[in-house]
Amino acid sequence: MDTDLSFQKNNDLSIVLCGQAGQGIQTVEYLLTRIFKLAGYNVFATKEYMSRIRGGTNSTEIRVSSEFVGASVNRIDILIPLDRGAVGHVEKRISPQTIILAEKETIADDFDQTRHKFIDVPFAKTASDIGNKIYSNVVAVGTIAGLFGVEWQTISKYVKQYFSAKPEDVVQSNITAAKEGFTLATGLINSSEIKIDIRNDTKVKGQILLSGAEAVALGAIAGGCNFISSYPMSPSTGVLVFLAGKAKDFGIITEQAEDEIAAINMAVGAWYAGARAMVTTSGGGFALMIEGLSLAGMLESPIVIHLAQRPGPATGLPTRTEQADLELALYAGHGEFPRIILAPGKIEDGFYLTQRAFNLADKYQVPVFILTDQYFVDSCYNTDFLDLSNINVEKHVVKTEVDYERYKLTANGISPRGIPGFGRGLVVVDSDEHDQAGHITEDLGLRTKMVDKRLRKFELLKKEVIQPELIGSGSYKNLVVCWGSTYNIVKEAVKNLGRDDIAALHFKQVYPLPGETMEYLQRAEKTIIVENNATAQFARLIRLNTGIDIENRILKYNGLSFSVEELTEELNGMLDHG
Amino acid sequence: MACWIMGKTMDAQIFDMDNIDVAWCPGCGNFPILMILKKALAELEVEPANLVLVSGIGQAAKIPHYFKTNVFNGLHGRALPPATAIKAANPALAVIAQSGDGDMYGEGGNHFLHTIRRNPDITNIVHNNMVYGLTKGQASPTSQMGFRTPVQVNGVFLEPFNPLAVAIALNAGFVARAFAGDSEQTKEILKKAIKHKGYALVDIFQPCPSFNKLNTYQWFKEHTYYLEDSHDQYDRNEAFKRATETEKLSLGIFYINPDKKTFEENIGTYQENQQPLYERKPDIGKLRNLIETFKIAD
Ligand SMILES: Cc1ncc(C[n+]2csc(CCOP(=O)(O)OP(=O)(O)O)c2C)c(N)n1
Numbered sequence A: 001m002d003t004d005l006s007f008q009k010n011n012d013l014s015i016v017l018c019g020q021a022g023q024g025i026q027t028v029e030y031l032l033t034r035i036f037k038l039a040g041y042n043v044f045a046t047k048e049y050m051s052r053i054r055g056g057t058n059s060t061e062i063r064v065s066s067e068f069v070g071a072s073v074n075r076i077d078i079l080i081p082l083d084r085g086a087v088g089h090v091e092k093r094i095s096p097q098t099i100i101l102a103e104k105e106t107i108a109d110d111f112d113q114t115r116h117k118f119i120d121v122p123f124a125k126t127a128s129d130i131g132n133k134i135y136s137n138v139v140a141v142g143t144i145a146g147l148f149g150v151e152w153q154t155i156s157k158y159v160k161q162y163f164s165a166k167p168e169d170v171v172q173s174n175i176t177a178a179k180e181g182f183t184l185a186t187g188l189i190n191s192s193e194i195k196i197d198i199r200n201d202t203k204v205k206g207q208i209l210l211s212g213a214e215a216v217a218l219g220a221i222a223g224g225c226n227f228i229s230s231y232p233m234s235p236s237t238g239v240l241v242f243l244a245g246k247a248k249d250f251g252i253i254t255e256q257a258e259d260e261i262a263a264i265n266m267a268v269g270a271w272y273a274g275a276r277a278m279v280t281t282s283g284g285g286f287a288l289m290i291e292g293l294s295l296a297g298m299l300e301s302p303i304v305i306h307l308a309q310r311p312g313p314a315t316g317l318p319t320r321t322e323q324a325d326l327e328l329a330l331y332a333g334h335g336e337f338p339r340i341i342l343a344p345g346k347i348e349d350g351f352y353l354t355q356r357a358f359n360l361a362d363k364y365q366v367p368v369f370i371l372t373d374q375y376f377v378d379s380c381y382n383t384d385f386l387d388l389s390n391i392n393v394e395k396h397v398v399k400t401e402v403d404y405e406r407y408k409l410t411a412n413g414i415s416p417r418g419i420p421g422f423g424r425g426l427v428v429v430d431s432d433e434h435d436q437a438g439h440i441t442e443d444l445g446l447r448t449k450m451v452d453k454r455l456r457k458f459e460l461l462k463k464e465v466i467q468p469e470l471i472g473s474g475s476y477k478n479l480v481v482c483w484g485s486t487y488n489i490v491k492e493a494v495k496n497l498g499r500d501d502i503a504a505l506h507f508k509q510v511y512p513l514p515g516e517t518m519e520y521l522q523r524a525e526k527t528i529i530v531e532n533n534a535t536a537q538f539a540r541l542i543r544l545n546t547g548i549d550i551e552n553r554i555l556k557y558n559g560l561s562f563s564v565e566e567l568t569e570e571l572n573g574m575l576d577h578g
Numbered sequence B: 001m002a003c004w005i006m007g008k009t010m011d012a013q014i015f016d017m018d019n020i021d022v023a024w025c026p027g028c029g030n031f032p033i034l035m036i037l038k039k040a041l042a043e044l045e046v047e048p049a050n051l052v053l054v055s056g057i058g059q060a061a062k063i064p065h066y067f068k069t070n071v072f073n074g075l076h077g078r079a080l081p082p083a084t085a086i087k088a089a090n091p092a093l094a095v096i097a098q099s100g101d102g103d104m105y106g107e108g109g110n111h112f113l114h115t116i117r118r119n120p121d122i123t124n125i126v127h128n129n130m131v132y133g134l135t136k137g138q139a140s141p142t143s144q145m146g147f148r149t150p151v152q153v154n155g156v157f158l159e160p161f162n163p164l165a166v167a168i169a170l171n172a173g174f175v176a177r178a179f180a181g182d183s184e185q186t187k188e189i190l191k192k193a194i195k196h197k198g199y200a201l202v203d204i205f206q207p208c209p210s211f212n213k214l215n216t217y218q219w220f221k222e223h224t225y226y227l228e229d230s231h232d233q234y235d236r237n238e239a240f241k242r243a244t245e246t247e248k249l250s251l252g253i254f255y256i257n258p259d260k261k262t263f264e265e266n267i268g269t270y271q272e273n274q275q276p277l278y279e280r281k282p283d284i285g286k287l288r289n290l291i292e293t294f295k296i297a298d
């Protein structure tokens, strides 16, 4: 068995933990990412899991690096299978270089030990000796952190903090478990069985470790969100849970509605009365909200909709990822009315875009979407401390006078928005076509004027568009087009190609489509679209808006995000090698 | 709700709209309800600027357009969710959610159930004409067995929805039934409902001369009677029993549960800070501290 390995060469390691739901993989991921961050390593984590509470096979990937990492890789440098079947689950990702750290007894003959680099580590036995097999995962935390050269002080402090709400003996047992795991690591290092050498990065200390869901939720708080009504649905629930936890501190009304229909109708009602409201949902739930979205369009009500995509149709793959609801967000709602669709790429975009969404919604009285997906909300990495210096909660509510009319026909289409109880005027809104005062009308001339007024706002929205980001060489011949959560994956893949004739164009606003899009595309000899869906929805939107057809497509729709390697390879296959 | 102002007696005309084209048929039971509600609100001295009428879609749901006050005329079946949110966002507003029986009990049935459980301090008025008026005469959830329509060609065979029994089963704070043909009693019931702290249901029998030839003014007169003075409004079992009577239908206040905390009280948003949401801004300092915790520093 060849265990003589040198990891120093890449400074960027991928650890995968794999096991059944309920085995505590989440705890291991949580503890390790934080311990690595504390130790000054760059860290990225993402998970893929089955739609069940116990059993099945789930995996978590943690990348640890001396430089920034923000994307999922296929490669596994260290695999920690926690039960039988785990190795099989990630088989395609295992290479001859993968080191498998596991307890022989637990995984038995799951794989050919002579063909893999296998190190027998008695996680469960050590845990049993401490008193309960349940501590196995914390033993593993101690071992892995130890192997990466994290100091015992750092580990023990964090484990203690993590379990601090538990009874003293539980805290103590967990610390013992981590310590025993750490000792196992020391043994492995001393016997030269394994050697990991990663530089830490001084930047990391001042940074924050943030997930996509947390970024969106914090952005909502920064946007002045004080009302969220939603119905639980993976993968959108994290935002609701986070805000519920902060409801008291930040004065946020957090209500689990009886269904998504109630949720969005509450949110629209809340804006009417002066709140800043949002809903968080996924495809199926959003489908139920669509009449409510159209209501917002007619009432000219602001609303912020966090739509975290998962694969459909129908219930689809509840815990997996996809970017297939772009057209749903784009065309949802009967009738014609303007909207904005933002799609964060970097985790921190989740914060800034959500914050901005509230101001945009309020200013233009339109629905604003934050379009994410399971990969985005469930991934986390270290990023710079969020910049709060430009955070401004812009309120566009007017104090009404006695003669106030909610739908005053104005040149730019925006009618000053009053709310009941603020001023002496009356605020009348109606889902029927209405007159300037807000009352029901069937005056067809007025109808035309009202449609025109609502649509005039679309011209204003175009002026607020966030331009796409060009990644790589400005003198590109090949242009890779992407949007939303694939940002870091595409960026790393393009970098891996090491060519100066390729660049990527990432959109974090997909609608209205930025005006510069056409120019960027025209400058390229070859354009390639990368989307986590089956029909290249964004390419279709681009063609509709620019007439340009992006012929080369890299699409993935098996429920998983792209990995850096597979995208690198696919891109490479499409490029000319002259 | 507790948001009417005290002062000189208010005239119901304060709620009148000028030059309106009312979309109701002559003889419709919606007319007396409109008039009675205006009177009730005037007697309670609810300021138009302090009131929000929330409705769905239907003939009954057009009522806010004949009212000079704040209006949220939303979607069919969806009056209760925005009404709940409006009250929660600004508890100083008086909020009434009002629609027809199809809207409230059919399309909006789920909201009806859960709004009762949520117990916002709003008044829910349902114009119960036992038929779909606006869509020209199909059965509604409260249509009686055998009621024939162009859709229910062999007559309704679904068990009629019993809103009072359902509300009492859910331990609603205030449950009453009235009749549009009796202004005086209906006004008194409405006043009590509006004053009730928490969710209050008033189901009002409303004749629809155009599409319901069965349940006419005359029919309601013959088939209803008022609960006796001796009826114990605090006795839930008794209230339930009375709500399930079928021979003759009783009117009046069936049930009151005065001890329930409202939604606005339960959410805690106003415990320390009375400001309505529109006056608030996020505490960026606090947010900074929260973001600090993501540093995972020691
Ligand atoms: C989603 C939706 N479905 C159907 C309709 C059509 N619709 C309008 S009012 C109504 C029923 C009206 O009956 P009810 O609520 O009892 O009120 P009424 O007109 O009798 O006062 C229906 C089905 C609609 N507007 N929206």
Ligand code: SF4
Pocket (backbone or CB within 6 Å): B023, B024, B025, B027, B028, B029, B030, B059, B060, B129, B133, B134, B207, B208, B209, B210, B211
């Ligand atoms: S259809 Fe019936 S309920 Fe509607 S306005 Fe006419 S009479 Fe009244």
